[in-house]
Amino acid sequence: MLGGLDLSFVNWEIISKFVANGFFFSVQLTIVATLGGIFFGTLLALMRLSGKKAFVVPATVYVNGMRSIPLVMVILWFFLLVPLIIGRPVGAEASAVITFIAFEAAYFSEIMRAGIQSIPRGQVFAGQALGMTYAQNMRLVVLPQAFRNMLPVLLTQTIILFQDTSLVYAIGAYDLLKGFVTAGKIYGRPEEAYLLAAIVYFAVCFGLSFLVKRLQARIAIIR
Amino acid sequence: MTWDWQVFCKNTSEDVIEASCWAGGGDQTYLQWMLHAWGWTLAVAGCAWVVSMVVGSVIGVLRTLPNSPGVVRAANAWVEMFRNVPILVQLFIWYFVVPKAFPVFQQVPGFLLVVFALGFFTSARIAEQVRAGIQAMPRGQRYAGMAMGFTTFQTYRYVLLPMALRIILPPLTSESMNLLKNSSVAFAVSIAELTMFAMQAQEETSRGIEVYLAVTALYALSAFAVNRIFAFIEKKVAIPGFIVAGGTGGGH
Numbered sequence: 396m397l398g399g400l401d402l403s404f405v406n407w408e409i410i411s412k413f414v415a416n417g418f419f420f421s422v423q424l425t426i427v428a429t430l431g432g433i434f435f436g437t438l439l440a441l442m443r444l445s446g447k448k449a450f451v452v453p454a455t456v457y458v459n460g461m462r463s464i465p466l467v468m469v470i471l472w473f474f475l476l477v478p479l480i481i482g483r484p485v486g487a488e489a490s491a492v493i494t495f496i497a498f499e500a501a502y503f504s505e506i507m508r509a510g511i512q513s514i515p516r517g518q519v520f521a522g523q524a525l526g527m528t529y530a531q532n533m534r535l536v537v538l539p540q541a542f543r544n545m546l547p548v549l550l551t552q553t554i555i556l557f558q559d560t561s562l563v564y565a566i567g568a569y570d571l572l573k574g575f576v577t578a579g580k581i582y583g584r585p586e587e588a589y590l591l592a593a594i595v596y597f598a599v600c601f602g603l604s605f606l607v608k609r610l611q612a613r614i615a616i617i618r
Numbered sequence: 619m620t621w622d623w624q625v626f627c628k629n630t631s632e633d634v635i636e637a638s639c640w641a642g643g644g645d646q647t648y649l650q651w652m653l654h655a656w657g658w659t660l661a662v663a664g665c666a667w668v669v670s671m672v673v674g675s676v677i678g679v680l681r682t683l684p685n686s687p688g689v690v691r692a693a694n695a696w697v698e699m700f701r702n703v704p705i706l707v708q709l710f711i712w713y714f715v716v717p718k719a720f721p722v723f724q725q726v727p728g729f730l731l732v733v734f735a736l737g738f739f740t741s742a743r744i745a746e747q748v749r750a751g752i753q754a755m756p757r758g759q760r761y762a763g764m765a766m767g768f769t770t771f772q773t774y775r776y777v778l779l780p781m782a783l784r785i786i787l788p789p790l791t792s793e794s795m796n797l798l799k800n801s802s803v804a805f806a807v808s809i810a811e812l813t814m815f816a817m818q819a820q821e822e823t824s825r826g827i828e829v830y831l832a833v834t835a836l837y838a839l840s841a842f843a844v845n846r847i848f849a850f851i852e853k854k855v856a857i858p859g860f861i862v863a864g865g866t867g868g869g870h
Contacts, residue, residue, distance in 0.1 A: 463799075467802040471816060471830065472834070565806075572704070592710075596702065597702045597703050
């Protein structure tokens with residue numbers, strides 16, 4: 396093996412005991428943050444496109460603010476603030492979930508905003524001509540198309556999000572990376588554990604982005 | 619809750635408030651420590667930026683070379699490798715695994731290993747933008763270069779790259795801002811940068827909100843400065859009469 400690295404210590408027990416839990420949390424965090432992020436991101440996008448100052452200004456400040464701060468700092472902020480706000484201590488995992496929904500909402504809102512703006516004005520006018528209210532128009536005409544157009548970008552963002560979940564290391568939440576780090580420490584093989592973590596992250600992200608590329612090609616043909 | 623901004627004037631080794639917020643003789647206040655940490659953040663990000671721009675441009679060009687599928691494939695593999703592993707994991711690989719696997723790297727200071735990690739991670743993203751920029755040029759540009767009798771190198775140097783790099787300035791701006799933000803992961807290998815300062819000062823002083831606010835402001839200020847510098851460059855190098863379509867950058 397390469398310069399003193401030895402991967403022979405890996406066995407099924409390590410994986411099921413240390414890594415599986417972490418992997419499960421990373422996936423869970425990714426899914427929850429994606430769904431929550433898209434929901435609140437869409438709301439933020441609608442606020443920014445509403446043309447009403449009372450909505451536009453706070454949404455713009457929130458999105459640009461979140462996007463100009465490092466994610467690690469956002470994670471630390473929430474870990475500090477959430478217990479103060481709700482008045483009782485929260486675990487690193489719960490704090491991470493709230494953080495990622497709030498943080499990713501800013502990024503998803505930019506994607507949804509581009510998606511909504513990509514819908515021709517005529518579609519909105521057609522909805523209005525049919526007597527639809529603003530809410531009906533958005534829900535039945537604009538958002539379904541915007542969502543569909545942006546699906547590949549949303550999924551790409553989800554892959555980035557999965558990579559970003561490793562940053563919960565800063566507050567010690569037990570995710571995939573932490574699982575490998577813990578196993579590496581216990582078995583005295585930290586370097587090999589990092590290498591394995593890299594391989595697993597690569598396999599997941601590369602596989603997913605391959606699928607997104609396939610999906611993108613299919614959507615392009617249908618359109 | 620009350621504010622206590624005096625925490626920045628506190629001496630880090632003795633429990634006294636310095637009147638001038640500045641301690642001499644080997645001591646330092648939290649303000650001094652923070653400014654020092656800011657310097658480290660800028661140094662890490664700045665050095666990594668140089669690495670990422672040089673490597674990213676080369677890899678990006680290699681991905682568009684005509685008639686060399688082997689080179690293109692290798693460059694594509696580079697991008698996939700550095701794009702699909704989280705920056706934190708790449709940092710650990712450079713900091714812990716590389717020196718163990720290749721003993722030569724044991725002589726390399728930790729600061730440089732962090733610069734390599736951030737630089738190569740970002741290089742994959744820059745390469746992606748450079749490739750997109752070159753491929754956004756009309757095919758005729760390349761043919762024009764060939765018709766002039768230019769070598770491939772000359773075609774890139776004098777025809778393709780001058781325009782392509784201008785086209786991709788907006789996404790390069792956001793990648794550079796991302797790099798600055800990503801430099802915060804250096805806390806994980808104990809580089810004394812801003813995030814590391816935030817965590818330690820929070821613990822020592824229990825004035826987390828003040829400390830975090832100051833650090834967040836410094837990050838936002840630095841990112842804004844990067845944004846302005848690029849806006850300035852964009853204006854300086856703009857070719858009159860040639861309107862470059864604005865691009866958008868994603869990710870973080």
